Amino acid sequence: MQSMQDRRAVRQALADWREQHAIAADGVAAAWPRAEPDAAAWRHWLDRALLALGAALLCAGVIVFFAFNWQDLHKFARFGLLAGALSLLAAFAWLRPGGDMAARAALCGAQVVAGVLLAVIGQVYQSGADAWQLFALWALLAAPWALAARAAPHWWLVLVLANVALLRYCSVRLGVGGMFDLLFGAAGERGTTLFLLAAALAQLALWFALRAALPALGFRGLAGARMLAALACAYAGWLGIGSLLDSRFDAAMFGLALLALGALLAWFRLRAFDVVALSLASFALIVMVVTAAARVLLDGSHAGFGAFLLLGLLTIGLSATAAAWLLRAQRQHDAAFAQGEPA
Known part of the structure; x- marks a missing residue:
């Protein structure tokens, strides 16, 4: 079955060829229906979406159940219920055929229930451990379920848990109160x-x-790479902005932030094209450039309305340039994909 991304690329290529008069209108009309999702594709998408929503609601129900009935449940009842739910999910997934979506939904539920079990153990037996250890152990326990599922969404959860654990660990190492304190004011x-x-x-x-x-x-698809690219762009942007907003400009950190964003732009343009990742890196770069211009224009005591006007014009100009570049890159990629050439 043709993926939604492939269909969109074909549609964009047909529209570009029609605009450039490289193909007749009747040729576009004949080829366009094959680039649109049919009823079977929509049913397949709806089945997957409803299954994911149902699994998410069931996991949320498990969490709410324990939160609401916490005082009324004995500690061994809490452990037994969670262990039983985990065993039922694993047994259901094991009995289903390989690659079955219901089995993968059950394995995703097992990933979440494993984390709930760890949280319950931590609440019953207070050891003084920090939250980063919970998320780190949860990520380790989620990895075998992802290996059993062999599906990208299960690895997304592992990525999220691992990065939350890493961010929380860094906040503890600096001795600050939370993750936001880490990024907004810790020494x-x-x-x-x-x-x-x-x-x-x-x-x-x-x-x-x-x-x-x-x-x-x-390890397939674009979502996992996009999540990590968004994280890298956020860290690079904050690194550059932090070096600019300090009393002493840190050129080394600013240069490293620019280098990281440049590497991301080059990779996602030349090797693994993705317009979403390119947009994120372009946005971070624009924010850094505008912040640098603001420091130069507003540093003096005589900065007035003209400085803000220049900053507004600079933002508009950079945004328009980035949008034009992204649109041109997307069209080139779609045309190459439609012709069967390496993108």
Whole structure:
């Protein structure tokens, strides 16, 4: 079955060819219906969407059940209910045929229930451990379920849990109150943000390596790379902005942020094209450039309305340039894809 991304690329290529008079109108009219999703494609998408929604609601129900009945349940009843739910989900997935969507939904539920079980153990037996250990252990327990499911969404959960654990660990190491304090005011936050940026880039490289070597294990699609690219762009942008807003401009950190964004732009334009990742990197770069211009224009005591007008014009100009570049890159990629050439 043709994927939605492939259909969109074909439609865009047909529209571009028609605009350039490279194909007749009747040719577009004949080829266009084959690029639109048919009834079977919509039913397949609806089945997957409703199954994912049902699994999410069931997991939310498990969490709400324990939160509401916490005082009325004995500790062994809590453990037994969660262990029973985990066993039922695993047995259901094991009895289903390989690649079955219901089995994968059950395995996703098992990933969530495993985390709930860890949280319940931590609440019953208070050990003083920090939350980053919960998320780190949860990520480790979620990985075998992702291996059993062999589906990309299960690895997304592992990525989210691992990065939350890493961010929380960095906040504890700095001795701040929370993750937002880490990014917005803790001492030494730039060095830690640089470490988090390096970790996000390393995860992105590992994701692409696994996607090339082990696609059968679920390392497929664009969403996982987009999540990590968004994380890397956020860290790079904050690293650059932090170096600009400090009393002393840190050129080394600003240069590293620019280098990271440039590497992301080059990779997602030349090697693994993705307009979403390119948009995120372009947005982060625009924010950094506008912030640098604001520091120069507003640093003096005589900065007035003209400086804000220039900043507004600069933002509009950079945004229009980025949008034009992204549109041209997308059209080139879609045309190459429709012609069967390597994008």
